[in-house]
Every structure is written in structure tokens, then in C-alpha cells.
Amino acid sequence: MPENKMIKAPIVDGAVFFAAGNNAMDTVLEQIRTKTETIVYDPKTKDGRAAIVSIAREVSSVKAAIEKTGRAELARIKASVRPIEANVKKWADSMNEIRDDVRQPVTEIEQAEKKLIADEIEASQEQAERRQAELDRREARAKAKQQELEQRERELAIKEKAEKGAAERAKQATERAKGEAKAKADRAKAAADRKIQAAIDAQKAAEKRAKDAKANAQRQADQAAESARVAAEQAAAAERRKAAEDEKDRLAEERLKARAREIAAADETHKAQVRAAAVRDFNLRLGSDNIGPVLVALIEHKQIKDVTINF
Numbered sequence: 001m002p003e004n005k006m007i008k009a010p011i012v013d014g015a016v017f018f019a020a021g022n023n024a025m026d027t028v029l030e031q032i033r034t035k036t037e038t039i040v041y042d043p044k045t046k047d048g049r050a051a052i053v054s055i056a057r058e059v060s061s062v063k064a065a066i067e068k069t070g071r072a073e074l075a076r077i078k079a080s081v082r083p084i085e086a087n088v089k090k091w092a093d094s095m096n097e098i099r100d101d102v103r104q105p106v107t108e109i110e111q112a113e114k115k116l117i118a119d120e121i122e123a124s125q126e127q128a129e130r131r132q133a134e135l136d137r138r139e140a141r142a143k144a145k146q147q148e149l150e151q152r153e154r155e156l157a158i159k160e161k162a163e164k165g166a167a168e169r170a171k172q173a174t175e176r177a178k179g180e181a182k183a184k185a186d187r188a189k190a191a192a193d194r195k196i197q198a199a200i201d202a203q204k205a206a207e208k209r210a211k212d213a214k215a216n217a218q219r220q221a222d223q224a225a226e227s228a229r230v231a232a233e234q235a236a237a238a239e240r241r242k243a244a245e246d247e248k249d250r251l252a253e254e255r256l257k258a259r260a261r262e263i264a265a266a267d268e269t270h271k272a273q274v275r276a277a278a279v280r281d282f283n284l285r286l287g288s289d290n291i292g293p294v295l296v297a298l299i300e301h302k303q304i305k306d307v308t309i310n311f
Helices: 024-038 046-162 168-286 291-300
Strands: none
Touching: 024 046, 046 168, 168 291
């Protein structure tokens, strides 16, 4: 069973290590995987099983240590986004309220116009109903008058039959009475027909006005609906433009952050290369493989006076 750890956690920056497009994580994973694959213990023996379990714990420990840096960076990013989300919602709600307040006078006028049109239609319908009722009453009176005339004609016929042998003058008088009565009835009927036709014409005119008013109301409603649709489409287009601009800004910011990370990574790589070269040089000059890293660390932390490393 090994005394020293075989799988060690490298010191990493979570923002750089887990950044998209950065292959540092893949490199470390490949190194750990290769390391574990080259370690061979016999699982059939007690020591071999203990060694395998120990290495598995080391892998879990390395995993947890590096994952902790990533989780911390993720929490930091989420915390920085929350105020922006709150301000975006506040902006949208406030703008909707301002829009509704600005449009309120027009909304009130539209509602008043719709009520006025509805009242006019209702008044026209009531007037048409009253005229129809009056027409029905007149028609009933004309019918009653006609029945009365017919009754008189029947009575005259009975009287004529009873007085068949009367004088010619009585007959002529009766005929004149009948003629006059008939003429009067014809005149009454013609007058009634004219009144009925006038009432029918008035009803048709009222119905036409009501129909025109309804059509006008429908046109206004259609125009209002079309205006609302156009406004909604314009608002949606504005939202899409804004979303596209926000996405463009976000991508630009991501590119800047990625570039900054690339520069930082390149700088770190350069420093690592310079350190490695210095270590090799010290080891070569001093004939030792262990003194080089110590001297480079002391120089880099300014522990050796008047000696520096130029990166």
C-alpha cells in the first residue's frame, strides 16, 4: 500500500479551468486517467485491494477539490446576474405601465364611442318596434272598419230584399247609399293602405339606419383591432430588435472575457516555461535536480537580494 499520494490535485483557477474552449480540464483528466491506468495492484490480495481503494479515495479527493473551485465561480456568476434580471423585469413592467398611462385618454374615448354607438343602435331598434306596434294598431282599425262596412252591406241587402216592392225612389236612394258607402269604404281602405305603406317605408328606413349604424360600428371596431394588431407587431419587432442587440452585446462581452482568459493562460504558460528553463539551468549549473525549483521559488518571491527572473 503506497505511503504517499499518487494522485495529487493541481492548483487551478476555477474561472479558467472550467472555461469553454479551454482544454486545461481535458489535459488534467487525461493525466489522471493515464496515471491510474499505469498503477496495477492485485485485487485478490488484501494489500492490493487496500491500495486500489486508497487510490479511488485520492481520485475522489482531487475531484472534490477542483469541483469546489468551479462551484464557487458558478455561484459568483449567478450572484452577479440576479440584479440584472431584477432590473430587466422592473424595466419591462415600468414601460408597460407608462405605455398604458399614455394611451389611457385614447382608450377612454374609444370606450365612450363604442357605448354611444351601442346606445344609438338600441334607440333605433326601440323606435322601429314602436312604429311596428303603431302599424299593427292601424291595420287592426282598418280591418275593423272593413268588417263594419261589410256588415252594413249585409244589412242593406237584407233591407233591400225586404223592401223589394218599394218605390223606385227608395231603390235609387238605397243604391246611392250603397254607392256612397262603398266609395267611402274604398276611400277609407285607400287611406289605410297609404298609411300602412308609409309605416312600412318608415320601418324599412329605420332598419336601414340601424344596419348602417351597425356596419359603421363594425368598421370602427375592425379599424381599432387592426390598429391594435399593428401596434402589437411593432412592439414585438422592437422587442426582437432589443433581444438581438442584447445578445450581440452578450456575445461581445463573452468574446472579451474569453480573450482575457486566453491572455492570462498564455501569460501563465510563458511564466511556467521561463520557470522550467530557470530550474533546468540551476540544476545543470549546480549539479542537483532538487535545488533548481527551490532557487526559482525564492527568486520569484524576492527572497534573494538583487536577483530577479524576467518573464
